Amino acid sequence: xxxxxxxxxxxxxxxxxxxxxxxxxxxxxxxxxxxxxxxxxxxxxxxxxxxxxxxxxxxxxxxxxxxxxxxxxxxxxxxxxxxxxxxxxxxxxxxxxxxxxxxxxxxxxxxxxxxxxxxxxxxxxxxxxxxxxxxxxxxxxxxxxxxxxxxxxxxxxxxxxxxxxxxxxxxxxxxxxxxxxxxxxxxxxxxxxxxxxxx
Amino acid sequence: xxxxxxxxxxxxxxxxxxxxxxxxxxxxxxxxxxxxxxxxxxxxxxxxxxxxxxxxxxxxxxxxxxxxxxxxxxxxxxxxxxxxxxxxxxxxxxxxxxxxxxxxxxxxxxxxxxxxxxxxxxxxxxxxxxxxxxxxxxxxxxxxxxxxxxxxxxxxxxxxxxxxxxxxxxxxxxxxxxxxxxxxxxxxxxxxxxxxxxx
DNA sequence: GCATTTTTCCCGAATTTTCGGACAAAACTT
DNA sequence: AAGTTTTGTCCGAAAATTCGGGAAAAATGC
Numbered sequence: 001x002x003x004x005x006x007x008x009x010x011x012x013x014x015x016x017x018x019x020x021x022x023x024x025x026x027x028x029x030x031x032x033x034x035x036x037x038x039x040x041x042x043x044x045x046x047x048x049x050x051x052x053x054x055x056x057x058x059x060x061x062x063x064x065x066x067x068x069x070x071x072x073x074x075x076x077x078x079x080x081x082x083x084x085x086x087x088x089x090x091x092x093x094x095x096x097x098x099x100x101x102x103x104x105x106x107x108x109x110x111x112x113x114x115x116x117x118x119x120x121x122x123x124x125x126x127x128x129x130x131x132x133x134x135x136x137x138x139x140x141x142x143x144x145x146x147x148x149x150x151x152x153x154x155x156x157x158x159x160x161x162x163x164x165x166x167x168x169x170x171x172x173x174x175x176x177x178x179x180x181x182x183x184x185x186x187x188x189x190x191x192x193x194x195x196x197x198x199x
Numbered sequence: 200x201x202x203x204x205x206x207x208x209x210x211x212x213x214x215x216x217x218x219x220x221x222x223x224x225x226x227x228x229x230x231x232x233x234x235x236x237x238x239x240x241x242x243x244x245x246x247x248x249x250x251x252x253x254x255x256x257x258x259x260x261x262x263x264x265x266x267x268x269x270x271x272x273x274x275x276x277x278x279x280x281x282x283x284x285x286x287x288x289x290x291x292x293x294x295x296x297x298x299x300x301x302x303x304x305x306x307x308x309x310x311x312x313x314x315x316x317x318x319x320x321x322x323x324x325x326x327x328x329x330x331x332x333x334x335x336x337x338x339x340x341x342x343x344x345x346x347x348x349x350x351x352x353x354x355x356x357x358x359x360x361x362x363x364x365x366x367x368x369x370x371x372x373x374x375x376x377x378x379x380x381x382x383x384x385x386x387x388x389x390x391x392x393x394x395x396x397x398x
Numbered sequence: 399g400c401a402t403t404t405t406t407c408c409c410g411a412a413t414t415t416t417c418g419g420a421c422a423a424a425a426c427t428t
Numbered sequence: 429a430a431g432t433t434t435t436g437t438c439c440g441a442a443a444a445t446t447c448g449g450g451a452a453a454a455a456t457g458c
Contacts, residue, residue: 093311112292120315123322130329145376146356146385153352157345169405177344179447184406186345186445194405369434378417383436385415393435 002118003028004048008038008064009080010056014103018051018110025111027118035059035067044072047125049098049117051110054081054089062092069096074124076117080105155190158183159197167197201317202227203247207237207263208279209255213302217250217309224310226317234258234266243271246324248297248316250309253280253288261291268295273323275316279304354389357382358396366396 005022007029009015015031022029028048032038034056042050042064050068054061061079068077076098081089089100098120099113158172165172173183187193204221206228208214214230221228227247231237233255241249249267253260260278267276275297280288288299297319298312357371364371372382386392 090305090307090311094307098315106289108289108293112289116297116319120319120322123319123326127322127326127329130326130333134329134332146353148376149356150349150353154345154349157348177347180405181407181448182446185447188407189445367434368436379435380418380437381416384417387437388415 002047002049002122004030004046005114005118006030006032006038006041006046006048006050008032008034008050008052008056008061010034010053014053021107021110022114027111027114035063038064039067042068042071042075044075045125046072046075047121049076049078049114049121051078051114052080054079054085054092054100061097062095065092065095065097074121076121078113078117151190154186155192158186158190158192162192162194162197165197167194169194201246201248201321203245204228204313204317205237205240205245205247205249206230207233207249207251207255207260209233209252213252220306220309221313226310226313234262237263238266241267241270241274243274244324245271245274246320248275248277248313248320250277250313251279253278253284253291253299261294264291264294264296273320275320277312277316350389353385354391357385357389357391361391361393361396364396366393368393 003026005027007015007018007022009018009031010033012033015033019029019031030041030048032041035058038050038052050064052061052064061081065077065079068075073096077096079089079092079097079100080103081100082103086100086102089097089102093100098117101110101113158176161172161175162169165175169183169187170180173180176183202225204226206214206217208217208230209232211232214232218228218230229240229247231240234257237249237251249263251260251263260280264276264278267274272295276295278288278291278296278299279302280299281302285299285301288296288301292299297316300309300312357375360371360374361368364374368382368386369379372379375382
């Protein structure tokens with residue numbers, strides 16, 4: 001499970017306090033003092049979540065939220081808010097923030113929320129990775145004759161074995177249980193050259 | 200995105216009120232008056248989340264939570280709690296509840312939380328489905344001669360086409376771009392019988 | 399630069415696969 | 429129940445693939 005929490009908080013005291021709380025709960029805080037510092041860490045494949053103060057001198061929590069959402073709509077942003085700003089925070093939640101926490105907040109509450117956000121993030125990225133893998137294997141349907149469809153697989157298998165053997169046709173043929181010459185025959189038909197697999 | 204929310208609430212007035220709130224937000228409430236009634240709807244592939252009162256005459260929210268978790272640890276359970284029970288609810292969250300809502304709660308807050316829970320649920324089930332699909336395509340490695348490995352794929356392709364054609368060998372052969380007799384030849388070699396694909 | 403390995407191609411025979419024709423049995427129309 | 433379609437099987441010739449031997453070209457090692 002993911003553990004990284006990108007903290008965006010200008011108040012050094014509060015930031016350190018949060019850091020300690022998270023460390024005690026076996027999370028990995030990444031402290032930053034504002035949007036500018038955090039910005040370069042926010043990307044679509046960030047394996048963690050964001051915990052940002054909503055009121056800050058240079059940029060506010062909404063800037064963080066907007067930027068994070070633009071990088072990845074499935075990157076959870078938890079907002080820290082003063083009591084007076086609760087209505088604002090609730091609106092932020094409707095705008096895509098994952099959750100808000102009222103300052104000062106119960107540490108246990110904070111880690112509960114962050115754990116949920118991390119679980120969500122984990123699922124979202126795992127999902128994305130699997131989707132990509134599936135896309136690779138999907139386009140093997142519908143069209144073409146049986147022999148044509150099989151050629152796709154044959155090509156994949158031979159490429160795999162050739163790649164494992166570092167382009168050595170002899171060993172690849174061995175692992176495939178066929179004579180060298182036969183593999184050359186197949187390679188010619190599939191327009192494969194051993195050179196492409198040298199390492 | 201999923202919309203179903205299984206409501207477990209003994210107070211008919213509150214239940215109806217929640218129902219209306221959810222319907223207005225384009226969600227699909229499934230009202231029940233208690234654990235007994237809800238139990239048969241809770242299963243590992245339930246495409247929605249649970250919203251349960253924590254204090255009820257027959258069984259309490261913990262029974263619901265325990266049962267739901269035993270069916271599926273990734274099935275979110277949101278608990279409704281009176282003000283005095285907040286500490287209990289927070290403990291429940293640590294025990295696996297997705298979130299708690301303090302009664303009487305802001306309707307907007309409720310739908311926000313439910314939406315998050317539904318999004319999580321959606322990801323969790325999608326994930327599971329993809330994992331199964333990937334497991335199917337995985338065992339295509341390492342062992343056997345080239346011809347043997349290809350036979351696995353050939354079998355899959357023919358099975359697929361035969362299944363689509365409802366066991367009609369002629370149409371399957373057509374879709375595969377080979378004569379009927381050839382398909383019979385292949386089927387014999389692969390020990391496939393058309394009967395198994397009739398519907 | 400020279401020896402050795404490896405790639406790549408060609409040949410031809412043995413084997414396998416393809417595919418059309420034919421046909422009995424089974425299944426379905428009407 | 430007769431007629432039509434579909435299934436499943438066998439045959440045999442044409443086509444494709446396999447595979448061992450061989451040999452030139454290219455790459456690699458020393």
